[in-house]
Amino acid sequence: xxxxxxxxxxxxxxxxxxxxxxxxxxxxxxxxxxxxxxxxxxxxxxxxxxxxxxxxxxxxxxxxxxxxxxxxxxxxxxxxxxxxxxxxxxxxxxxxxxxxxxxxxxxxxxxxxxxxxxxxxxxxxxxxxxxxxxxxxxxxxxxxxxxxxxxxxxxxxxxx
Numbered sequence: 001x002x003x004x005x006x007x008x009x010x011x012x013x014x015x016x017x018x019x020x021x022x023x024x025x026x027x028x029x030x031x032x033x034x035x036x037x038x039x040x041x042x043x044x045x046x047x048x049x050x051x052x053x054x055x056x057x058x059x060x061x062x063x064x065x066x067x068x069x070x071x072x073x074x075x076x077x078x079x080x081x082x083x084x085x086x087x088x089x090x091x092x093x094x095x096x097x098x099x100x101x102x103x104x105x106x107x108x109x110x111x112x113x114x115x116x117x118x119x120x121x122x123x124x125x126x127x128x129x130x131x132x133x134x135x136x137x138x139x140x141x142x143x144x145x146x147x148x149x150x151x152x153x154x155x156x157x158x159x160x
Contacts, residue, residue, distance in 0.1 A: 001139045003049050005037030008152050010138040011049070016131045023125070031137045033152040040151075042067045045132055054139050062130040068123040075121035076110070084117065 003009050010031040015024045026032055034040040036049065044066030048058070064070050084090050094109045098119065111118040146153050 002051050002053050003036055003139050006142050007036045008140050008142045009036050012135045014133045035142050054136050057135045059133050064127050067130045068125040071122050071127035078116050078118050081115045081117050
């Protein structure tokens with residue numbers, strides 16, 4: 001069966017950066033399962049999976065525009081350390097939820113200088129080309145229940 005919309009696709013992957021460092025991998029875990037065409041994975045990877053079938057192995061490079069988007073300078077802000085009251089040991093790399101004009105935003109502390117804390121609302125992989133090595137393990141039709149719930153049930157998916 002070739003991958004198309006409304007299929008449940010299961011695949012193993014290794015994601016690396018431009019230097020070949022592993023960012024994420026399904027190695028040692030269940031394959032990732034998603035419903036194709038629902039926007040649950042980055043668009044560039046989903047497009048590369050279209051039309052393939054179980055057993056296919058391939059590599060694909062996904063540009064930032066088809067991955068987690070470009071970096072936006074306006075999502076980097078300096079805020080007073082006092083905004084983190086109750087946080088014992090504030091360190092770069094810590095993640096928090098904040099609010100902006102569009103609502104809730106996830107931010108990562110990128111730098112601390114005195115009483116100033118720089119936070120970054122960009123996705124950690126924004127602006128990066130994503131290098132995927134993929135092995136498709138299974139392709140099947142999604143059930144009506146999976147389609148109505150918007151996620152995969154069972155192995156590799158959501159368990160109710």
